[in-house]
Amino acid sequence: MNKILVSGKIEGIVLKSNDPINFLGTVDKKTGIISDKDHTLFEKSIKNSILVFPSGIGSSVGAYTIYSIKSNNTAPLAMICKKADLTVATGCALANIPLITISDKEFESIQTGMKILLDTDSTNPIVHR
Amino acid sequence: MELTREEESALKGEQGEIMQMAYRILVATGEATDAEKLIPIEWAHLSGVNYNTIGDAGEEFLSKISKDARVKVKTTLNPMGFDIDNVSNYKLDENFISKQLSIKNSYETMGVIPSFSCIPYEIFDIPKNGTQVAFAESNAAIHANSYDNLKTNKESAFSALASAIVGKSPYSSLRKEDTPNITIQMKVKDPNELTYGMLGFYAGKIGDTSVNISGLAQMDQRQCKAMCGGMGTSGTCAKFNFGEGDSNTEKIDFDEKEMQTVHDELNTSEKGDLITLGSPQLGLDEISDLTAKLKGRSFQKRCMVFLPRTVKQQAQKIGYITELERAGCEILSDCCTCLTPLISKDDVDAVTTNSIKGAFYLKNSNGVGVNLKSLKEIVEDETR
Numbered sequence: 001m002n003k004i005l006v007s008g009k010i011e012g013i014v015l016k017s018n019d020p021i022n023f024l025g026t027v028d029k030k031t032g033i034i035s036d037k038d039h040t041l042f043e044k045s046i047k048n049s050i051l052v053f054p055s056g057i058g059s060s061v062g063a064y065t066i067y068s069i070k071s072n073n074t075a076p077l078a079m080i081c082k083k084a085d086l087t088v089a090t091g092c093a094l095a096n097i098p099l100i101t102i103s104d105k106e107f108e109s110i111q112t113g114m115k116i117l118l119d120t121d122s123t124n125p126i127v128h129r
Numbered sequence: 130m131e132l133t134r135e136e137e138s139a140l141k142g143e144q145g146e147i148m149q150m151a152y153r154i155l156v157a158t159g160e161a162t163d164a165e166k167l168i169p170i171e172w173a174h175l176s177g178v179n180y181n182t183i184g185d186a187g188e189e190f191l192s193k194i195s196k197d198a199r200v201k202v203k204t205t206l207n208p209m210g211f212d213i214d215n216v217s218n219y220k221l222d223e224n225f226i227s228k229q230l231s232i233k234n235s236y237e238t239m240g241v242i243p244s245f246s247c248i249p250y251e252i253f254d255i256p257k258n259g260t261q262v263a264f265a266e267s268n269a270a271i272h273a274n275s276y277d278n279l280k281t282n283k284e285s286a287f288s289a290l291a292s293a294i295v296g297k298s299p300y301s302s303l304r305k306e307d308t309p310n311i312t313i314q315m316k317v318k319d320p321n322e323l324t325y326g327m328l329g330f331y332a333g334k335i336g337d338t339s340v341n342i343s344g345l346a347q348m349d350q351r352q353c354k355a356m357c358g359g360m361g362t363s364g365t366c367a368k369f370n371f372g373e374g375d376s377n378t379e380k381i382d383f384d385e386k387e388m389q390t391v392h393d394e395l396n397t398s399e400k401g402d403l404i405t406l407g408s409p410q411l412g413l414d415e416i417s418d419l420t421a422k423l424k425g426r427s428f429q430k431r432c433m434v435f436l437p438r439t440v441k442q443q444a445q446k447i448g449y450i451t452e453l454e455r456a457g458c459e460i461l462s463d464c465c466t467c468l469t470p471l472i473s474k475d476d477v478d479a480v481t482t483n484s485i486k487g488a489f490y491l492k493n494s495n496g497v498g499v500n501l502k503s504l505k506e507i508v509e510d511e512t513r
Contacts, residue, residue, distance in 0.1 A: 005157040029186070060285045061177075064186035071189070084161035090287035093157035094150065094190070 005089045007120040008098030011129065012077040014114045015049035017041045022058035023065040023091065032074030050118060051076035052110050056088035066091030078118050080126070082107050100125055130159045130299075131166050139295075147198045147294065154291035159299030162282070168300045171256055173204045173293035174249045175241065176265035177286030180229040181210050181470045188228045188235075195235035201296035205244040205253065206236055207266050208410065208435075208465040215461070219471045241293070245463035246437035248354070250277050251412040263298045265289035267361025268354065268409050268486065271329075274339075274368040276353055280304050283367035302338050303368055311336055312374040315344035316384040321503040322355040326485030327391040328383050329359025335381060336366035341374035351418075351504075354409045358486035395488040398498030401481030404428065404511055406504070407435030408466035408487030413443050420449045422504070426512035428457040433471070438462040456512070468494055483507060 019040045021027070026036040032047035046069075056062060066088070069075040078098040081088060092099040098118055102110075106126070110116070115129040132140065140156060142149040155167055177183050183191075210229050211221060237243055246252055249264070250272045256262070258278040264270040265284040273279040282303050284292065292298040313332050317324050325348065332340050348356075360366055406419070416436060434453060436444070441462045444450050450460055464471070466487035472480060472495050479498030480491050488499040502510065 003160045005160045006153060060287070061182055061184070061187070063285070063287055064183060064190060067190055068186040086158060086161055086285050086288070089157040089161040090154055090285055093153040094287065096150070096153065099157065 002103065002125070003084055003101045004120045004125070005084055005099040005101070006092045006097060008078065008096070009119040009121065010050070010077045010098055011115070011117045012048065012050040014052055014110055014112055014116060015041070015044065015046060015076070016052040016110060016112045018054065020054050020057045023056060023062035023087065024059045027065060027069060029065060029068045029072055030074065032069055045074070046076050047074045049076045050078050050080065050116055052080045052107070054107070055081050055083040056085045056091075058087065060087050060090070062087045063091035063094060066097065067094040070095035070097060080110070080118070102126070130156060130164060132156070136167060145197065147194060150194075151291040151294040154287050155295060155297065155299055158285070158288040158291075159301060162299060162301035164299035164301035166300050167295075167297040168261055168304065169296060170261045170263045170292055170298045171202055172260070172262040173200065173202055173289050174207070174262070174264040174266055174269055175204060175236070175286065175289050175293065176207045177290070178207045178232060178236065178245070179210045179464075179468055180225055180232055181468050183232070183286075185228070188232050191232055191235035195238040198239050198294055200240045200293040202293060204241045204293040205246070205249045206241050207247055208245050208467075209233060209463055210470045212461045212463045215459075220473070221470060225470060244437065244439070246439075247409045247465055247467070248412060248437060251350070252437050252439050255279065261298065261304060263289045263292035267367070268358040270367045271357040271360050271369070272354065274303055275357065281367070283361075283365060307339050307368065309336065309339045309341050309370055309374060310378055312341035312343060312378040312380050314380055314382050315342065316382050317388055320346070320352070321505065322351045323483055323485070323501055323503045324388065325352040326355035326359040327388050329356035330363045330391050330395075330485050330489075331383055331387055332369070333360035333363035333366045336364065338366060339368035339370055340366060341370045341372055341378060343371075343373045345371065350412060351415050355485065358409050358484060362486045362489045391485075392501065395485060395492060395499055396501040397492060398479035398500045401430075401479045401498075401500040402477045403431040403433065403472070404481045404507060405433045405435070405466040405472070405487055405491075406483065408482070408484040408490075410465050411436045411440065413440050416440065416444045416449050416453070417447075419504070420452045422508045423452065423456045423512065426456065426508070428512050430511060432458045432511070433461060433466070434458045435461050435465045466491065472497060481507060481511065
């Protein structure tokens with residue numbers, strides 16, 4: 001089911017991960033680069049991307065990490081998940097990063113490199129450009 | 130979620146940035162947990178106090194928002210990393226101490242009561258039955274729902290803080306009528322507080338938001354706290370319903386076999402180099418009982434005793450603290466075994482404790498071995 005957790009309107013390029021993300025300890029706060037060797041996004045930067053991933057995992061303190069990367073200008077422009085978890089939800093709320101959840105089918109249809117417009121006020125919040 | 134016109138206006142930023150952020154947190158939490166609205170709460174209890182857990186990002190965030198944010202309802206606070214009265218006895222660096230004091234200062238500036246306790250249900254008056262509160266500390270949320278007739282979700286540090294600032298919380302899960310689909314049948318004979326801690330830990334692993342629990346004998350406060358602490362550690366579950374539940378619920382036994390599995394997971398050492406008591410922190414009854422049990426005996430190794438400052442002050446007046454110090458106890462207020470920076474694997478191989486919650490964090494966060502013993506065994510084996 002589609003949910004709007006944090007509203008906003010932004011255009012950007014998708015960076016997609018099929019792995020969940022543990023923001024505490026996986027993301028370098030200074031650079032926004034994923035530092036976990038076992039993660040599919042290892043060595044990729046999430047900075048200024050539309051980050052698409054199934055859900056967040058791990059400690060709720062990870063919400064502070066999301067706040068930190070926003071303060072350091074290394075945060076994604078927006079996040080899109082399949083499932084809403086409290087860590088990512090509160091982290092995006094703290095940092096004012098737009099966050100929505102989408103269906104499995106929509107999730108499958110989005111790929112890294114796509115340019116999309118996210119507008120949470122629209123009846124069709126994701127528009128491919 | 131349905132918001133009132135005033136709530137919509139706050140979310141748009143018409144009541145300032147802090148209110149906007151607080152509403153953003155409540156809406157994001159509410160949407161994630163399928164709440165249809167916000168409801169007023171009368172008391173918030175915050176986690177996210179110990180510098181050991183929230184780090185620089187947390188310290189900076191709190192310092193920034195404390196300039197403008199003020200809490201609207203009674204708000205109490207979880208333990209921090211140390212007891213300022215004796216922090217110099219421990220190997221903590223200046224950076225840790227100054228960052229921790231900054232966090233303390235930020236919360237006080239926001240109007241939070243500096244209780245530094247994970248047992249608010251024991252040191253503050255409990256409001257009338259059915260009162261909606263917002264407790265972030267897991268053992269406190271479970272105790273509030275299960276024993277104190279209050280209603281709270283297992284809040285995150287952020288939803289509790291936002292609830293404190295706004296005076297409202299998302300109306301979701303445990304705030305509504307909740308019928309668990311699992312009943313745990315307690316089968317272990319002659320349980321002590323360690324047994325109840327393991328029962329709670331087991332229940333937290335298999336329950337979703339709440340579980341029924343049957344077969345419990347009369348329990349004392351120590352045992353109730355142990356069960357809540359255990360459950361809060363292992364999962365998302367935040368309420369015990371006492372009784373069998375209806376016939377549709379799945380029945381699961383907690384017997385010697387299940388207990389042994391939990392014991393094997395958490396008990397990693399044959400003996401400890403030091404003892405910790407208190408996770409959750411000890412209340413006055415437990416301090417009184419410990420004093421009585423010691424009866425002139427002394428610990429043969431270090432024994433750290435964690436309790437809230439208000440309990441320490443009461444215990445001092447009665448003379449318990451003098452007696453515990455005579456027995457060799459290190460008395461620590463404002464902090465707790467759970468996520469303590471005062472125990473390091475550089476100095477200690479293993480810790481003896483009667484707390485399942487403490488054991489979990491000692492093992493996983495401090496990286497030390499854990500030796501589980503009931504308080505009775507600790508007094509028998511470790512004092513002379």
